[in-house]
Amino acid sequence: MLSTTTVQTLDDDELQAVLQHEASHVRRRDPATYAIVRGSVNALLFLPAVRGCAERTILDAEIDADAAAIQRVGRGPLLRALARLDAADTGLQQAAVGSIDGMMSDRIRVLSGSALAPAVSARNLRRSAAGVAIVLLPLVGLIAELSRTQ
Secondary structure, three states: OOOHHHHHHOOHHHHHHHHHHHHHHHHHOHHHHHHHHHHHHHHOOOOHHHHHHHHHHHHHHHHHHHHHHHHHHOHHHHHHHHHHHHHOOHHHHHHHHOOOOOHHHHHHHHHOOOOOOOOOOHHHHHHHHHHHHHHHHHHHHHHHHHHHHO
């Protein structure tokens, strides 16, 4: 599904690249994956690493769909389409990438041959480990106490 503004902004080759990208998402059932990933983020909000992993999962799906589009129409039309959408208003960017900050730029960097940064920072991993410990330690204590009383 593309907005009228997106269709009006892109030329025919760029539009074909975007349609091929979106068709790849449908074939791979990415919208269902996105729903599960976003639900996990909401359920595990207290673990910062979950958000980073979720964003990376979505970015990887976007990059895979980009690769599928490139196989069908070439790199140029897709790069031009992404650059136009990136330069356009925020509404087009959000529609194009599921409203995750910086994802459009990340995709353009990958298509241009650059590497991505790690999905989760060491700082967020430490915070998440602390969050898991805060949740699990009382639970382990409760289980130990229940075992002792029986």
